[in-house]
Amino acid sequence: MNKDSKIYVAGHRGLVGSAILKNLESKGYRNLLTRTHSDLDLTNQESVSQFFDKEKPEYVFLAAAKVGGIVANNTYRADFIYHNLMIQNNVIHNSYLNKVKKLLFLGSTCIYPKDADQPMSEDSLLTGALEYTNEPYAISKIAGIKMCESYNLQYGTNYISVMPTNLYGPNDNFDLEKSHVLPALIKKMHLAKLLSENNKEQIIKDLSLENFEDAKEYLLQFGVTAESVEIWGSGKPKREFLWSEDMADACVFIMEKRDFKDTLSGSDEIRNTHINIGTGKDISIKELAETIKDTVGFTGKLIFNSDKPDGTMRKLTDVSKLHDLGWNHRIELKEGINKMYEWYVGKQ
Ligand SMILES: NC(=O)c1ccc[n+]([C@@H]2O[C@H](COP(=O)([O-])OP(=O)(O)OC[C@H]3O[C@@H](n4cnc5c(N)ncnc54)[C@H](OP(=O)(O)O)[C@@H]3O)[C@@H](O)[C@H]2O)c1
Incomplete structure (x- = not known):
């Protein structure tokens, strides 16, 4: 070339x-x-x-x-x-x-x-x-x-x-319904942090929604609250x-x-x-989530939902x-x- x-x-x-x-x-x-x-x-x-x-x-x-x-x-x-x-x-x-x-x-x-x-x-x-x-x-x-x-x-x-x-x-896809694990975790932790700070304006802007109540309800579907972020699976698979x-x-x-x-x-x-x-x-999903949590500065809990599938372990x-x-x-x-x-x- x-x-x-x-x-x-x-x-x-x-x-x-x-x-x-x-x-x-x-x-x-x-x-x-x-x-x-x-x-x-x-x-x-x-x-x-x-x-x-x-x-x-x-x-x-x-x-x-x-x-x-x-x-x-x-x-x-x-x-x-x-x-x-x-x-x-x-x-x-x-x-x-x-x-x-x-x-x-x-x-x-x-x-x-x-x-x-x-x-x-x-x-x-x-x-x-x-x-x-x-x-x-x-x-x-x-x-x-x-x-x-x-x-x-x-x-x-x-x-x-x-x-x-x-x-x-x-330019990654951060849509919570369609994105891959890493951008999804960044967005979830960021929004959980904003919730814990009661930063309503930024949350509405981030999700392009009309009001805060809708935003809170939407985030709840993805296990995101001011206190915790839910993560699918045991956190043990490595990627x-x-x-x-x-x-x-x-x-x-x-x-x-x-x-x-x-x-x-x-x-x-x-x-x-x-x-x-x-x-x-590679790194376990648990270690990945903890690294993202530290980077974002979210201080709440990570909840691993083992009822959801883990997928391939490695x-x-x-x-x-x-x-x-x-x-x-x-x-x-x-x-x-x-x-x-x-x-x-x-x-x-
Ligand atoms: N992201 C990953 O983690 C990953 C991992 C392994 C392999 N890959 C591979 O890497 C390649 C690029 O992935 P990516 O993550 O960059 O995907 P992406 O962000 O979704 O980008 C794909 C691009 O293709 C365009 N496109 C889709 N359908 C089209 C069509 N019918 N005509 C014209 N343009 C079309 C999209 O435009 P619109 O958005 O306007 O539709 C978009 O700009 C893919 O082959 C993927 O399989 C990605």
Whole structure:
């Protein structure tokens, strides 16, 4: 990639896409191509085809996808498989038709079997049954990996798939009904702190509600009061988290410096060419909640509701392939949580 290469970032307003755009801008790339969802619906084959014909991007970061937490994935199973397959089929196929030089496809570590050995290496793909709740989403991501590999093998393209662990950072989704655990905990603790300070004005503003009574009732549904914050499950499961700007840095590093051939293991059957992206370190939900509580300055109690499901006890990525390719994360979790909370408060 050179500084004038035409680079399309699909999903540039999302958590990862916005961080990729910022990273590219900071490195001096000046020919960046973006479209909002309302300007270009990537599930629409005709529109995507016209866009690629007209714009002819040279490099593509595919960070647009339908993304959600466990409840959304389990409830909107059809939407998750349909939207994601359509987006990636349209973007990958049109990249091929329009001779895109390199494409980076973003998947997720939920592609790995529910009972995969820990830490999960790239080679555990398709070795067992998937977690039921996000199976349709995971199948679409596995199809994306296979699309990239198959086009590379049949047509000689240079498409690389990366599988990030849980991400967090600026522009994250803080909606209590749809967000992932880390932004949800930040928002819950922040609002519980405001409740304990009786800061009605800020609470109403944060939740975009008309009055304080509605806000209190709404927060009660999520176990948030002035005295305590409820957390689903026992707090024992362990999870890994990566700062989204580190993720973006890994994506740009791979686009600049690595090719599909660098991802091959040397065996005759070419598979599992995707690359895990993470820190290789995990933390229990209890420790995470306590760290966020300290960062936010909430002094009430944390109540772990063991009647709610825990999910998989451990999901840690094996990042040795990524390290061998020459990239390591920079932001440790505690520092990232501080930055995230500063960002959240700053945008109020
Ligand atoms: N966040 C994580 O923890 C995480 C973890 C592992 C993997 N990933 C992967 O990383 C990638 C990016 O995730 P993210 O967290 O950045 O997601 P995000 O914040 O939800 O952003 C996704 C972006 O895609 C756009 N988009 C969705 N459907 C579209 C469509 N039909 N046409 C055009 N644009 C569309 C969205 O626009 P609108 O908002 O306007 O719809 C949004 O800007 C995804 O492939 C995801 O699977 C994320």
